[in-house]
Amino acid sequence: MFEDMKTITGESGNNERKNSRGIRVGTARINLVCGDITEQETDAIVNAANSSLMGGGGVDGAIHRKGGAEILEECKIIRQESYPEGLPTGKAVMTTGGKLKAKRVIHTVGPIWYGGDKGEQELLSQAYRNCLALALENGAKTISFPSISTGAYGYPIEKASLVALRAVIGFLEKNEGIKEVRFVLHSIHDLKIYENTFTEIS
Numbered sequence: 001m002f003e004d005m006k007t008i009t010g011e012s013g014n015n016e017r018k019n020s021r022g023i024r025v026g027t028a029r030i031n032l033v034c035g036d037i038t039e040q041e042t043d044a045i046v047n048a049a050n051s052s053l054m055g056g057g058g059v060d061g062a063i064h065r066k067g068g069a070e071i072l073e074e075c076k077i078i079r080q081e082s083y084p085e086g087l088p089t090g091k092a093v094m095t096t097g098g099k100l101k102a103k104r105v106i107h108t109v110g111p112i113w114y115g116g117d118k119g120e121q122e123l124l125s126q127a128y129r130n131c132l133a134l135a136l137e138n139g140a141k142t143i144s145f146p147s148i149s150t151g152a153y154g155y156p157i158e159k160a161s162l163v164a165l166r167a168v169i170g171f172l173e174k175n176e177g178i179k180e181v182r183f184v185l186h187s188i189h190d191l192k193i194y195e196n197t198f199t200e201i202s
């Protein structure tokens with residue numbers, strides 16, 4: 001399963017280290033980078049949204065601010081037409097990327113951490129898998145994820161990184177068509193945690 005594991009070292013500075021750690025799974029590559037999800041040029045980026053789809057803080061706030069009003073307009077239509085009571089945890093929907101470099105935004109709702117015995121692990125895994133399935137259905141070959149649920153929703157990042165990487169690897173082993181899955185971690189600290197988890201499971 002794991003071939004070609006290497007670290008590519010580039011410039012550093014501004015807390016935006018360009019280092020990228022990656023592995024190949026089948027015909028796809030998983031890369032870990034430190035950066036801002038709203039700056040990624042992948043076909044799709046993932047929003048760690050809430051079930052209202054009406055915006056919020058963290059990744060959600062940054063995506064709506066930079067992507068512009070078109071994203072919220074499409075979210076309103078999705079709410080009216082498909083999810084009048086809100087997007088359930090673990091599900092995913094897609095909108096335009098508006099003014100972002102990425103043409104599409106996939107909005108998902110990660111679980112709030114209640115201590116680990118409320119199905120958080122399965123719901124987080126579902127969120128990643130449903131985003132990847134939606135990307136594939138819509139022809140997106142490259143996709144960037146933030147670390148879903150590990151900010152406002154309080155999921156411990158060591159645990160979340162394991163769930164995230166396992167979910168993505170499992171999906172890529174069963175499905176062909178995605179070329180790159182990029183995890184965009186917002187700090188060197190978070191990147192290191194994902195890198196350690198990567199090493200543990202590989």
Ligand code: AR6
Nearest residue numbers: 036037048050056057058059060148149150151152153186
């Ligand atoms: N790029 C990449 N990662 C980021 C960025 C960014 N621009 N900004 C923050 N992070 P969060 P959640 C990291 O809170 O935990 C919102 O209000 C951040 O450091 O964005 O799923 C929604 O509306 C953290 O590691 O998402 C929901 O109500 C990770 O992204 C709620 O927060 C996720 O943090 C969702 O909470």
